[in-house]
Amino acid sequence: MNLSIMWDAVPKLLAGVPVTLQLVGLALLFGFALAAGVAWMRLSASKLLSRIAAGYVFVFRGTPLLVQIFLIYYGLGQFQAVRASIFWDILREPYWCGVIALTLNTAAYTSEMIRGGVQSVPHGQIEAARACGFSRLMVFRRIVAPIAVRQALPAYGNEIILMVKASSLASTITLLEITGIARRIISQSFAVFEVFIVAGAIYLLINFLITRLIRYAEWRVTPHLRRPA
Amino acid sequence: MNKTLASIAAGMALFAAASVVEAPAAHAQTKVRIATEGAYLPWNGMDASGKLIGFEIDLSAELCKRIGATCEVMAQDWDGIIPGLQSRKYDLIMAGMSITDERKQVISFAGPYATEPTVFAAMKGSPLLALNLPTTSVDMSEISPDEQKLIDQSAAAVKGKTVGVQVSTIQQNMVEQLMPGVEVRAYDKVDNMGLDLVSGRIDAIVADRSAIEGLIKAGEQNKDITKFGPAFSRGVLGEGVGIGLRKADTELQGKLDKAIKDATADGTITKLSTQWFGYDTSIK
Amino acid sequence: MLELLAWGDTGWGDELVRGTLMTLAVAVCSFALGQVFGTLGASAKLNGGIVTRALAEIYTTVVRGVPELLVIYLLFFGTGNAIMGVASLFGYTGYIEVNAFTIGTLSVGLISGAYSTEVIRGAIQAVPFGQIEAGRALGMSRARILFRILLPQTLRYALPGLGNVWQLTLKDTALISVTALAELMRSAQVAAGVTRDPFLFYAVAAVLYLVLTSISTYAFDRAERHSNRGVRRA
Numbered sequence: 250m251n252l253s254i255m256w257d258a259v260p261k262l263l264a265g266v267p268v269t270l271q272l273v274g275l276a277l278l279f280g281f282a283l284a285a286g287v288a289w290m291r292l293s294a295s296k297l298l299s300r301i302a303a304g305y306v307f308v309f310r311g312t313p314l315l316v317q318i319f320l321i322y323y324g325l326g327q328f329q330a331v332r333a334s335i336f337w338d339i340l341r342e343p344y345w346c347g348v349i350a351l352t353l354n355t356a357a358y359t360s361e362m363i364r365g366g367v368q369s370v371p372h373g374q375i376e377a378a379r380a381c382g383f384s385r386l387m388v389f390r391r392i393v394a395p396i397a398v399r400q401a402l403p404a405y406g407n408e409i410i411l412m413v414k415a416s417s418l419a420s421t422i423t424l425l426e427i428t429g430i431a432r433r434i435i436s437q438s439f440a441v442f443e444v445f446i447v448a449g450a451i452y453l454l455i456n457f458l459i460t461r462l463i464r465y466a467e468w469r470v471t472p473h474l475r476r477p478a
Numbered sequence: 479m480n481k482t483l484a485s486i487a488a489g490m491a492l493f494a495a496a497s498v499v500e501a502p503a504a505h506a507q508t509k510v511r512i513a514t515e516g517a518y519l520p521w522n523g524m525d526a527s528g529k530l531i532g533f534e535i536d537l538s539a540e541l542c543k544r545i546g547a548t549c550e551v552m553a554q555d556w557d558g559i560i561p562g563l564q565s566r567k568y569d570l571i572m573a574g575m576s577i578t579d580e581r582k583q584v585i586s587f588a589g590p591y592a593t594e595p596t597v598f599a600a601m602k603g604s605p606l607l608a609l610n611l612p613t614t615s616v617d618m619s620e621i622s623p624d625e626q627k628l629i630d631q632s633a634a635a636v637k638g639k640t641v642g643v644q645v646s647t648i649q650q651n652m653v654e655q656l657m658p659g660v661e662v663r664a665y666d667k668v669d670n671m672g673l674d675l676v677s678g679r680i681d682a683i684v685a686d687r688s689a690i691e692g693l694i695k696a697g698e699q700n701k702d703i704t705k706f707g708p709a710f711s712r713g714v715l716g717e718g719v720g721i722g723l724r725k726a727d728t729e730l731q732g733k734l735d736k737a738i739k740d741a742t743a744d745g746t747i748t749k750l751s752t753q754w755f756g757y758d759t760s761i762k
Numbered sequence: 763m764l765e766l767l768a769w770g771d772t773g774w775g776d777e778l779v780r781g782t783l784m785t786l787a788v789a790v791c792s793f794a795l796g797q798v799f800g801t802l803g804a805s806a807k808l809n810g811g812i813v814t815r816a817l818a819e820i821y822t823t824v825v826r827g828v829p830e831l832l833v834i835y836l837l838f839f840g841t842g843n844a845i846m847g848v849a850s851l852f853g854y855t856g857y858i859e860v861n862a863f864t865i866g867t868l869s870v871g872l873i874s875g876a877y878s879t880e881v882i883r884g885a886i887q888a889v890p891f892g893q894i895e896a897g898r899a900l901g902m903s904r905a906r907i908l909f910r911i912l913l914p915q916t917l918r919y920a921l922p923g924l925g926n927v928w929q930l931t932l933k934d935t936a937l938i939s940v941t942a943l944a945e946l947m948r949s950a951q952v953a954a955g956v957t958r959d960p961f962l963f964y965a966v967a968a969v970l971y972l973v974l975t976s977i978s979t980y981a982f983d984r985a986e987r988h989s990n991r992g993v994r995r996a
Contacts, residue, residue: 310929311975312968313936315947320968323670323954324961326677327699341679343663410827417829423663428831432557433664436646439584441561441839449828449836456827517955524952527771528944553942558839565842669955697958 254443258434262448265427266455272344272416272426276351277409283352284359291364302360309357314415317354322346322422347419355412362404366397399470406463410456417452427451508547510730511568512538516553517667519692520754521574521719524553533754534572537591540746541721544737545730557645557666560585563722569730571722574686576648578716586725588734590718591747592759595709596649598636599690600682601675602702609635611707618713628708633657635707639681642671648715649684655714668693672700688755718761766957767966774953774963781949782970788863788945789932789974792870796931797924799875804882818879825876830934837869838941866938866945874931881923886912888919918989925982929975936971946970 290302309317325331325340332341339345370393378388420429431448435441468475514522514534522532530551542549554562556573563571563585577587595615600606611632616625637659643650645664653660663680665671672693675683683690687709694703721734741747747760767775799821806818825833842860889912897907939948950967954960 308968308972312971313933313947315936315939316950316964316968316971319951319954319960320964323673324964326673326679327959327961332677341677343679414829417831421666423665428829433645435561436557436664437580439560439564441558441835445832445836449832452829452832453824453827516952524956525771526773526956528777528949528952555940555942558835558940561839565839566846567842667955669958673958673960699958
């Protein structure tokens with residue numbers, strides 16, 4: 250174990266943190282929006298919409314992310330039709346391919362959490378709100394959303410951490426996030442252990458901070474579980 | 479249930495017995511394990527039955543015969559090939575790996591057994607080809623003013639462009655050291671680099687000449703890949719392709735050095751080279 | 763297109779099917795190993811002393827907080843040297859070969875075990891303590907309490923969680939492709955590289971993974987229904 254290599258790797262690897270966080274942040278943002286749509290389809294009365302949503306969730310939860318990334322990056326780039334289309338401006342960039350793959354992946358998992366959260370809302374409460382003359386929007390905002398968020402938050406916290414870890418696979422399509430930079434350093438110094446251990450520690454730290462944030466958020470949304478001061 | 483258990487146990491016993499019997503036979507001759515990439519034709523590659531093929535596969539068989547060892551060639555991804563040697567996953571590397579000072583700090587080499595210049599390539603119709611850069615050879619071990627001009631010309635051509643290299647290669651070093659202002663994209667495999675050149679994600683690639691020719695020949699989609707500019711060699715590109723081995727294995731290194739020298743002298747390497755490359759890559 | 767998927771020396775069909783079987787083999791072995799690690803981890807967390815508890819905590823935190831790819835890389839380049847280091851302590855300096863399958867299974871098993879630890883721990887805690895007390899009051903031995911009360915119920919509570927861990931394990935095996943073990947992802951990568959048809963081969967790989975996950979989802983559903991057959995539905 251060579252400590253000076255480890256020490257030298259720290260600033261270089263930290264330079265990859267913004268890219269990792271950006272990838273994860275954008276994927277979570279777009280993923281949540283997409284997931285809300287998918288969950289809405291899944292819960293809708295239309296059999297067709299529900300089937301489509303279920304199929305999407307099945308495919309993206311049932312295959313490894315690595316396959317999805319390669320399929321989107323190398324697979325789509327293979328077709329002249331794709332390259333001639335307006336999507337190519339986005340798909341030609343490894344960065345956006347990474348964001349798209351992570352988005353599609355997290356949306357599949359998140360939609361199921363949203364569905365579970367919404368379904369966990371006792372029907373009586375919705376009926377009670379309606380009886381009080383709440384509008385549909387108000388029912389959602391005051392009754393469904395708070396209960397669903399409270400229900401889904403712990404699972405969503407795990408999903409964020411899984412996304413941070415999953416973003417390391419973006420290094421396979423030439424992206425220079427933490428793992429990508431680690432591989433590049435290793436390609437020059439051949440010091441696998443030293444560099445990957447530092448990279449691992451950085452991921453661990455990021456995930457630790459995220460866990461803390463989620464705990465805090467959980468505490469915020471469950472005032473009823475706190476002991477009165 | 480008990481029957482299944484019994485048959486599994488019997489199977490395991492048989493297997494154990496078999497491996498015990500086999501073990502002494504394998505020890506009679508030195509067993510050498512060789513790593514290659516399997517994605518770098520004509521040096522090394524894979525056929526449709528998943529079998530390793532290529533110049534280095536044939537050469538390894540020849541060299542092993544000469545040093546009196548039994549050899550096993552296995553595939554290993556390029557970016558982990560040196561760490562794998564260090565952690566004793568195998569004993570030798572024959573993967574089109576050039577002998578460079580950087581690598582010599584961590585492993586040693588036998589050979590060189592072949593050499594190939596480095597060239598750039600772009601797609602037909604690319605403005606880079608329209609520049610009509612001279613295609614002379616540039617030996618970078620001692621750079622003459624004329625040669626420096628050629629290097630500068632090439633550097634100016636690719637400046638601001640996105641250029642694909644295979645990660646951890648001499649070509650990556652060359653571009654990063656001699657050609658500032660290039661956006662380098664490092665790929666795990668030459669194949670993937672080729673896919674991105676064809677799809678237009680990158681403007682040019684740089685690799686060893688035969689690997690680029692291997693790419694061009696690999697499929698219909700690749701026929702428009704075109705080489706351009708000078709053929710670079712030596713200097714930052716190293717002293718030709720050799721067999722990588724652990725620094726401690728000096729005895730093996732000596733044997734292999736001799737075997738390579740003999741195989742070069744008696745024309746064996748020339749023969750294998752002509753068979754795989756279409757021309758002679760041996761060291762004269 | 764279809765000739766690319768042909769069986770035999772001209773196509774990649776047989777390689778892909780063999781890769782699928784290899785993936786299944788690695789996944790099954792890793793999952794089994796994961797259950798061993800998971801049981802050890804859970805019992806360390808629940809009954810261990812301060813040191814074993816801390817060790818189990820470090821194990822699950824680190825393995826679940828670091829990307830799987832890094833765990834696999836570290837083990838891939840590390841196990842050989844580590845095992846030989848241990849062997850040399852006992853005076854053996856020869857070469858000990860650790861093949862890609864073993865390392866792949868070990869690393870995915872380690873990951874699988876970290877997630878299983880939490881699932882098993884939760885399931886053990888879900889068994890009402892009163893039942894164990896009742897068992898003791900009836901004079902049951904520790905082993906009998908374990909086999910008659912704890913295990914059957916733990917298994918029932920753990921099944922849904924373990925089903926998720928199994929899916930995770932199965933998909934994580936794709937990352938062993940970096941160790942050049944000829945599992946499904948690796949076969950697809952090699953075929954895509956040689957034929958320059960990445961879409962076809964990654965799509966086929968995706969379908970094969972879907973086949974594996976759907977079969978196993980079905981199997982776990984059946985197992986869950988079977989284990990819940992005595993439970994009254996609310």
